[in-house]
Amino acid sequence: MKCDVCGVNDAVIFVQQINGTEAMDLHLCADCARKRGISTSGGKIEFSVSGLLNGLFDQKAAKGLSTSPCPNCSLSLDELQSSGRLGCPECAVNFAREIQIILRNHGQLTQHQGRYPHRLMVGSTLLKDRENLKERLRQALSDEDYESAARLRDQIRGLDKTESEVQ
């Protein structure tokens, strides 16, 4: 079997990555595994989930994406993939879709939850956040997960406070 990342060398390491509820099997050659921070030498394990992301992206999602570099800092998609790093804040706009795909491959929700800088805390954001939190609070209560429920309740109170400060 060939390596899922480079497609050239024989795969020697098998990794199962769980993305939310979905399991994804990866077969890696020794080189690609090492590059992605997985090493089994000396009886020690080293894992880096983030290191895996680039490889996944190469294979499964690289078709039909933006090929033009960032107009502000000239970072290319290739550089973004190989380093996992942006070149400037504008890259987040130029590569918005690509970033979403990379992050989604990890099975994580790609809509940011949590704090924003104060200047972004406009009414609509607050409204959306509160609805979201209330929904999760309802869910937590119906699951009898009181620890989460208490935390969510505090967050909603926190939002109410922030909003009264904004207005």
Next chain:
Amino acid sequence: MNPPSIFASRWYESRGKESDVVISSRVRLARNLVDFPFPGRMSREEELHVTQRVMDAVARSRHLQDLVCVDLSSVDVLERRSFVEEGLISQSYSLEAFRSFALKADASMVLCPNDIEHLRVSAFAPGLDLDSPYQRLLQYDQALEDSLNYAANFELGYICTELNSMGTGLRASLLLHLPALSDSGLIEKAMKAVLQQGLSVRGFYGGEGQSSGALYQISNALSIGLCETDILARVVEQAKQLVHYERLAREELAEKDRDRLSDQVYRAYAILSHARILSIGECFELLSRIRLGLALGWLSGIDLESLNALYYRCQKAGLQRELGYSDDSDRGIAFDALRAKKLKTVMAACRLNEV
């Protein structure tokens, strides 16, 4: 102002929760300014400009007056290296003399401009405690955003250089001591379970990369999709499970494999008490056994906090400074001799209990 002395008391010298397994907790926030390219793609002038803005923001806020700015050009190589050994700045960051960073006297808060992100603010606590470092960070962050224009948008939250910091910009890490899971071979299984929960794991190596001493660092792999408190809760939940399984494994080993395990602990005691030459790798490996011996009650007289401090202070620059060596020439075996001497002093307080 002078940078805090190595002799000043540090956050890691006080006691934390679950400290038999969890050595320390760290929470870090990544923040970036809208008007500049990211570190690695910025000019020296732009870098200095960002540093200036950050330091101005620190100076302006009355909530940040407990920070002391350290200009790397004004400290010697030795001092720079000891900042690295204490985990305050990265090795590569320390190499450029024109850089500066800010820290609290007990090193429990560090604010570092232009290391991968425009600004990284870290908070530390002993044992298992992500909440209090996060609360401290939150205060700092709110104070800083009054004068700094952070890059952010609705979908991606805080825009970061590293994709895995995008969103909250939050990285919560715990340093764990897992000797029984390592010894019994269960560590691989345990770490796979942690990995499946969306966390990353790495072995934690001693100063010269020789030995892990059963130290592992776990942290959240991505920063987006969950809010700050949920990320912290997820990391803590995993840590609590690891603490539980490590304790079970210790009990089981202590019962079933008592002779071998106690032999290891007492040999470590004997070597650390009497060795004249001690490499950092051997030192970490033996400290791991002493730590286990203390947790099992087979040894006493030393507290875990002073043992934790040794992890930082028996590295090269720490020893060099403490023992008053000012020159930077590599004395090879001399360091190993100094380390042995320090360990001998610490171990003098250690008592052996009957197993």
